[in-house]
Each structure stands twice: as structure tokens, then as C-alpha cells.
Amino acid sequence: MESMTSNSCRSICLICTNADEAGAPRHVELLAKNLSSSWRLLVVFGEDGPVANRLRELGIMVLVVKYLRSSISPLRDIRAISAIFSIVKCHKPDIVHCHSTKAGLIGRIVCSLLSVRCVYTVHGWGWRGLGVFGRLSVLSLEWFMARIARCYFVFVADDVAREAHKKIFLGHDCGEVIRNGVAVPEKYSVRSERTTLRPVILMPARVAGAKDHATLLRAFSLLSETHDVELWLAGAGTEALDFSDFVLGIVGTEKFVNVKLLGQRSDILDLMFESDVIALISNFEALPVSLIEAMALQKPVIATEVGGVGELVHNGINGYLVKRQDVDDLFNSLVLLMDPAVRRDMGVRGFYIFNEQFSAPSMMAKLRDVYDRLVI
Numbered sequence: 001m002e003s004m005t006s007n008s009c010r011s012i013c014l015i016c017t018n019a020d021e022a023g024a025p026r027h028v029e030l031l032a033k034n035l036s037s038s039w040r041l042l043v044v045f046g047e048d049g050p051v052a053n054r055l056r057e058l059g060i061m062v063l064v065v066k067y068l069r070s071s072i073s074p075l076r077d078i079r080a081i082s083a084i085f086s087i088v089k090c091h092k093p094d095i096v097h098c099h100s101t102k103a104g105l106i107g108r109i110v111c112s113l114l115s116v117r118c119v120y121t122v123h124g125w126g127w128r129g130l131g132v133f134g135r136l137s138v139l140s141l142e143w144f145m146a147r148i149a150r151c152y153f154v155f156v157a158d159d160v161a162r163e164a165h166k167k168i169f170l171g172h173d174c175g176e177v178i179r180n181g182v183a184v185p186e187k188y189s190v191r192s193e194r195t196t197l198r199p200v201i202l203m204p205a206r207v208a209g210a211k212d213h214a215t216l217l218r219a220f221s222l223l224s225e226t227h228d229v230e231l232w233l234a235g236a237g238t239e240a241l242d243f244s245d246f247v248l249g250i251v252g253t254e255k256f257v258n259v260k261l262l263g264q265r266s267d268i269l270d271l272m273f274e275s276d277v278i279a280l281i282s283n284f285e286a287l288p289v290s291l292i293e294a295m296a297l298q299k300p301v302i303a304t305e306v307g308g309v310g311e312l313v314h315n316g317i318n319g320y321l322v323k324r325q326d327v328d329d330l331f332n333s334l335v336l337l338m339d340p341a342v343r344r345d346m347g348v349r350g351f352y353i354f355n356e357q358f359s360a361p362s363m364m365a366k367l368r369d370v371y372d373r374l375v376i
Contacts, residue, residue: 010375011040013093015084015107017070017100019049020236021264022206023289024100024123026051027180031097032060034364042091044068044084046103050266063087070102077106085110094375095119101126105141108149117374121154121178124286124307125163129209143168152374154178154367157287157308178370179311180287181363182354184296188273199338200230202275204268204290207237209283212304212325216281217250217259219330224255227338232260234271239263272297277337281322281330285309295354300346302333312358318350 012035016028029051032043042061045052046068056062065087067080080102088096088110097119098107104120111118127138145151146168153175155161161177164170201220205211213233220231237243238261248256265271268290272278278294278301285307292312294301301319303309315321320333337343 010038010095010371011042011091011093012095012097012371013042013044013088013091015044015068015096015098015103017046017068017103019045019047019052019064020206021050021266021268022236023180025049026289027121027123028099029055030181030183030360031364031367033058034360036060040093042087042093044087044103046070046080050264054266068102068106070100077102080106081109085113088114088116095371097121099123101138105145108145108151111151112149118149118151119154119370119374120151121156122160122164122286123156124160124284125167127167128284139167146170146174152370154370156180157311159308159311160286176366176370178363178366179358180289180292181358181360182289182292182296183360184269184293188269188297198228198230199276199343200232200274201277201279201334202232202234202271203279203281204234204265204271205280205282206235206264207240207243210285211235212281212283213243213247214250215325215327215330216279217247218327219334220259221251221255222327222331223334223338224251224258227335229338230258230260232262232271232275234262234265234268236264269293269297272299275299276343277302277334279303280309282306282309283324287311292354292358295350295358298347298351300337300343300350302330302337312353314353318346318353 014028014032016025018025032041032055035041043055044063044065046065048064052062065080065083067076067083084106095117096107096111098104099121108118127135155175155177156179158177203216223229244261247259272294278299280288280291280303282304287308291301291303301313303313304324305321306324313319313321322329322333
């Protein structure tokens, strides 16, 4: 693997706030793996984590700026700007490619100050899930930044692009939609068959305001009345004692034994491969990587119809879309997915959709075209 000090003629710096197993860091990991052979590469995270560690093991240069955090803190944010300014000034990348809201904000400021070409992949706008004051503050800041900092936007979904044009009046020539792609190792290419076992529903999601574990737990509790089924919850915070108490309070002691609280996992593809249904029940989303991975593994998906999820899940084709916070709608759809034949057919159709629209080579070809246009 080449580092920033290699002899490649072009260089790129990827910046991401987090380094955990969430969608944006794993997306950055995929980019870094694909770019490292042809670009001088530097990756900057706001924390250490499994993604940062895996990239280091591949010989990719990784730096951590501890001040780069998601929460708003003027003093800490100024320190983050200063630290990343020094990094970019020192390494002189041809392009800085930012991911996640805070990295996108600070990266754009630094690139504007240093006149460096900037790409910002919007994995979801920062105003989602905020109260009125917070929402207006972030909207105002994004509107202001779009007008003072030169940046090329990459939107991961049509829905994300529509929000940009409608809410911060971003011009249609300021960016383009490039949907997330994923790469799945060859060992997962043969579809797993579990028709004789107790069905497993997996929700790979951290405990956060964007995710709606409560609705899934209530629907699972209803489902358990008539079906022998397991629910696996994997993601940061699902192993915590207070979350365990939260789950117990919804499903009750008898059904709690069929719920596995797995915490943050780096073997998420293995868990998906061993599961029967992949669920993502949310309050808001952009274009979730976990659902694309489920499609690549030929798993049926069930998800809340929010954000760009409808661009992935075609209702009744490769899974089911359910209304937000609607327990009955979710329960009825889960009942349909207890049929092994339904799961198998939906999984196969999802795989075809993945191959046509969401493969890693397709995404990387489009991103390389963006880089080429900017570096010329």
C-alpha cells in the first residue's frame, strides 16, 4: 500500500469524523482501499476505532485529530480547524474529500483557506433530528458555507440532493448523486440457507436518535406471540446495561431470552450472513450501507420509508418498506417474511438490484471521474 510519502503523482486526503463501524467510516474504508494503489493517500479521523486500525494494518497513513467530534463546541471546533489546517498545509493533497457533517464543515473551511480542491460526500444532512433552534442553526450554517467555500458535493441519494436544492438552495451544478456502493468478499457469494432453523432478524444499528429500536422491539414482541423467532441487535450501545433494561421493559422477561444484544461488531457481514432478515427501523436515514450489504448477501430487508431508503428497498420486491413508528405495519410485514420462500425470492431480487446499481466498482468509477475533473 502506498502512503502519502510515495511517488504517486496525485494525492488525496480523506477526512471523517468517526472511525467506528457506522456507514460513513466504512464507506471511507472502502474508498481508501480502492484508492491506495493509484493515489498518495492520507486518512484523518476524529477518533481511533476499528476502521482506523484496519487501514493502518494495510499500511495506509492514518492520523487522528481528537478535536474533530460531532457535537458542537466552538473552542474544540477551532482547535480542529487549526489541526486539520496544519495537516493539509503540510501534506499538500490535490484533493480533500470530506465525509460526515462535522468533517464536511471543517474540511470545507480549511480547503477554502488554503485554496485546495474539496469534495464533500453528504451521507445525511446535519439538521435531521434536531429541534427547531438546532435545525435553523445548521440550515443557516450550511447555506452560508455553500456560498463562501468552493466545494463539489456528492450526494449519496436523490433524497439528499433534493434536500440540498430545496432547503439551502444549492445549485444543481454544485454536485451530483453517486450512490453508495459496497464490496463483499467472495466467501459470501454463496447464499446461506437456513430454512429449517428458527428465523433470525438482525438490526445492525448503533443506539442513537436516528434509529428506532423501540418500534422494532414492540413489533418483535407481537411476532413472538405466534412465531418462534430471534432478534439480534448489533451496534454501538446495544451492549450497554441501560439499553438492556430498555429492551427488557418492552419485550418482557419471557421474550427477552430470544433477543441478543451484540454491541459494536467488526464481523457484521458474518452476522448478516447468519441471519434471515435484515431490519433497519429508523427515524431518519440517507442511503444506509447496511441495507446495501444485505442485498449483496441476498438477504430480504425491511426498513422504514425515510430519506433515501426507498431508493434501495422496492416494496414487495426485495423487501418491505414500513411507515415510521408504525408497529402494526412493521409487525404485518415481518409476518410475511417468516415464509422461507418469500425470503429466498426477495433475497435473489435484491442481489440483482445490488449488482445493477450499488456495486463498489460502479461507485468508484464515478468518484474517479469526479477526481479527474477536479485535478485537471
